[in-house]
Amino acid sequence: MSGSAAGLLLAAGAGRRIGGPKALRHDADGTSWLLRAVGVLRDGGCDPIVVVLGAAADEAAELLTGDTVRTVVAADWDEGMGASLRAGLRALGETDSAVAVIHLVDLPDVGPAVLTRLREGAGGDESALVRAEYGGRPGHPVVIGRAHWADLAAELEGDEGARRYLKKHGAQVVECGDLATGEDVDELPDNT
Numbered sequence: 081m082s083g084s085a086a087g088l089l090l091a092a093g094a095g096r097r098i099g100g101p102k103a104l105r106h107d108a109d110g111t112s113w114l115l116r117a118v119g120v121l122r123d124g125g126c127d128p129i130v131v132v133l134g135a136a137a138d139e140a141a142e143l144l145t146g147d148t149v150r151t152v153v154a155a156d157w158d159e160g161m162g163a164s165l166r167a168g169l170r171a172l173g174e175t176d177s178a179v180a181v182i183h184l185v186d187l188p189d190v191g192p193a194v195l196t197r198l199r200e201g202a203g204g205d206e207s208a209l210v211r212a213e214y215g216g217r218p219g220h221p222v223v224i225g226r227a228h229w230a231d232l233a234a235e236l237e238g239d240e241g242a243r244r245y246l247k248k249h250g251a252q253v254v255e256c257g258d259l260a261t262g263e264d265v266d267e268l269p270d271n272t
Contacts, residue, residue, distance in 0.1 A: 086177035087126030091185035092134025092157035092164040103140035124195025132168040160239030169233045183221045186264045201254045209251035219262035
């Protein structure tokens with residue numbers, strides 16, 4: 081294995097609470113959530129980058145036209161995050177990456193510095209399990225070494241991501257509260 085860190089962006093959900101797929105959302109200034117998250121992975125040292133799409137996959141893929149990322153459509157995306165993560169891990173199996181940095185499309189204040197800190201914590205170790213924490217609260221991104229991909233994929237179901245797996249296998253926690261809040265965006269502000 082190359083010791084490289086692949087980026088895996090989960091952007092498949094329908095975003096029912098926020099009024100539509102998060103992969104198609106933009107900030108008030110026009111910044112695409114999808115393109116921002118891809119940029120964070122790239123600037124955080126991830127290569128290759130795989131983006132998992134689902135709801136509105138064709139429209140979201142159009143936003144990535146001309147980019148070097150690989151898109152994968154999780155056919156069963158509506159089952160929840162577990163299905164998206166499973167599809168992404170399968171796609172990463174075709175790479176020579178030692179670890180995957182798993183990022184979510186709806187984390188607007190998580191920047192490249194968080195990913196860099198997590199990657200450094202993992203050290204390119206195929207057995208690494210590292211998760212971000214914000215003021216003692218677990219969050220994303222997470223780094224999962226290649227040695228765990230198949231076992232994790234076999235356990236994934238519903239809207240549960242890797243949380244149980246990370247806890248069961250004693251993931252290393254890296255505090256990132258000095259860099260970001262790690263808050264995801266699930267609802268539109270009241271003033272919109």
